[in-house]
Structures are given as C-alpha cells and as structure tokens.
Amino acid sequence: MNGAHAARRIEWWGQMADAVGTHFSPEIAAGGFSRVDGTVQFWQRVGALIGPQSVVLDFGAGRGAKQSEDLVSYRRGLLSLKGRVRDLIGVDVDPVVITNEALDRAFVITPDGELPIPDQSIDVVVSDFVFEHIQDPAMAARELDRVLKPGGWICARTPNRHGYIALGNRLIPDSLHARIIRSAQDAREEKDVFPAVYRLNSTSASGSTFRPPATISTSFRGTRSRPTISDRSCSIRSSWRSSTARRRHSRRC
Numbered sequence: 436m437n438g439a440h441a442a443r444r445i446e447w448w449g450q451m452a453d454a455v456g457t458h459f460s461p462e463i464a465a466g467g468f469s470r471v472d473g474t475v476q477f478w479q480r481v482g483a484l485i486g487p488q489s490v491v492l493d494f495g496a497g498r499g500a501k502q503s504e505d506l507v508s509y510r511r512g513l514l515s516l517k518g519r520v521r522d523l524i525g526v527d528v529d530p531v532v533i534t535n536e537a538l539d540r541a542f543v544i545t546p547d548g549e550l551p552i553p554d555q556s557i558d559v560v561v562s563d564f565v566f567e568h569i570q571d572p573a574m575a576a577r578e579l580d581r582v583l584k585p586g587g588w589i590c591a592r593t594p595n596r597h598g599y600i601a602l603g604n605r606l607i608p609d610s611l612h613a614r615i616i617r618s619a620q621d622a623r624e625e626k627d628v629f630p631a632v633y634r635l636n637s638t639s640a641s642g643s644t645f646r647p648p649a650t651i652s653t654s655f656r657g658t659r660s661r662p663t664i665s666d667r668s669c670s671i672r673s674s675w676r677s678s679t680a681r682r683r684h685s686r687r688c
Contacts, residue, residue, distance in 0.1 A: 466509050468507055489520040492552065492560045494579065496525030496541065498535055517538065517539060526551075527543065547571035555582070555584045557582045558587050559587060564592060567631040
C-alpha cells in the first residue's frame with residue numbers, strides 16, 4: 436500500500452468514525468471526545484495526582500505515539516506530562532523508547548527485569564495498556580513497589596482478562612496479530628505490536644500480586660452481575676508504606 440492510498444484510507448476511516456461517534460455522542464462536536472472517553476477519564480485522574488515537583492515513571496512508554504499522534508488536542512494535552520512535572524522517566528523493553536521526545540529521560544529494560552531507578556524515588560507510576568504484556572507479574576509488582584515513594588501512586592489502565600478484547604486476542608493466533616492490527620490501524624507499525632498474556636488483568640490477580648497495605652480500586656463498567664475490570668477500566672493504586680501511615684487508601688476512577 437503506497438503512502439497516498441494509506442493516507443486516503445486513514446482519512447476515510449477517520450471520517451466514518453467521526454460520523455458514527457457524533458451520531459451516538461453529539462458532545463464529540465464540542466472538543467472531539469465523548470463523555471465516556473476512557474483516555475480522558477484516565478489521564479484526568481493522573482493529572483490530578485501530579486504536580487510541578489513530581490517525579491513520574493511511564494512504565495512502558497514506547498516511542499511516544501500517544502502524545503504525538505492523537506488527533507484531539509485536549510487529549511494530547513492530558514497525555515503530555517513533560518514540562519508539567521519535575522522529572523518524567525520512561526522505561527520500555529523496546530529500544531525505541533530512547534527516541535521518545537515526550538520524556539525527560541529514558542531507559543531500555545529487559546522483559547520483567549529490574550528497573551534502573553533508585554528505591555522510593557517515584558511519586559507516580561503511569562502504565563497505559565501495558566500490564567497485559569507482563570510475563571512475570573510478581574517481579575513487576577516488586578519493582579514498582581520498590582521505586583515508589585511512601586504515599587505514591589501506581590496508575591494503570593489495562594483490558595479485563597475476561598472482556599471481549601482479551602478473549603478475542605486469545606482466539607487469534609499470534610502470527611496474525613500484527614497483520615490484523617495493521618489492517619485496522621494503518622499507522623500502527625509491526626514493531627509496536629507485542630504479545631499479550633493477561634496475567635495481571637483481573638481484580639483478583641492485581642489484588643494478590645501487589646503487596647498490602649495497598650488496595651486497588653477499579654471503575655466497573657461491565658455487564659456481568661459481579662463487578663469486573665471492564666475493557667475501559669482504570670485501576671489506580673495507592674501505596675502507603677510509611678511506618679506512621681499504615682492505612683488503606685483507594686480511589687474510584
């Protein structure tokens with residue numbers, strides 16, 4: 436597919452998406468996003484937790500596509516933390532993270548390996564659609580707990596293991612994932628597609644993996660009778676490790 440054809444296809448799909456979206460959510464015409472936009476909801480909450488002196492870790496920062504390629508300027512503003520915090524550190528298993536201009540500093544890590552970050556040095560950890568790729572949840576949780584300051588936050592958004600996205604993904608052979616994604620998203624590069632294992636994608640899994648006294652609070656939007664993490668869910672975890680403040684703390688997105 437040549438560049439001109441790909442550009443026309445992207446434009447056509449964008450126009451179709453806009454038409455469908457504004458039909459069911461007319462408020463999209465006022466700013467470009469709906470009242471149930473999960474990205475806006477998640478990053479607004481992240482924005483409420485950071486400040487000019489915050490040190491933030493973007494866990495799975497990638498090449499910065501979400502900051503540079505979102506067509507809605509309001510969402511781009513929410514996603515862009517550089518300049519709004521004292522230090523924005525990004526880590527990823529993909530070396531492309533070194534080219535991420537949305538970060539102050541970047542490090543390449545090994546899958547489920549140790550983070551090159553000192554103990555208790557991070558105020559807020561942000562992980563947007565990354566937990567589903569973690570091979571060793573216990574190791575990842577230990578490292579995030581280690582670098583987080585007492586009273587710090589881990590903010591993670593990830594699909595529900597039992598939701599339609601995860602179920603569909605598990606039904607499709609790994610060899611076809613990149614091809615299907617490229618067909619639906621022309622701008623998505625094959626190197627941006629990583630295997631998903633969904634080992635940290637349920638309330639029970641997250642609750643048992645991250646050590647107490649922290650709790651995980653989730654926005655439930657599922658249709659099942661028992662609450663589950665929905666496909667648009669937002670998990671925001673508070674870690675209180677101070678010897679004088681061993682209390683449970685949670686927030687609903």
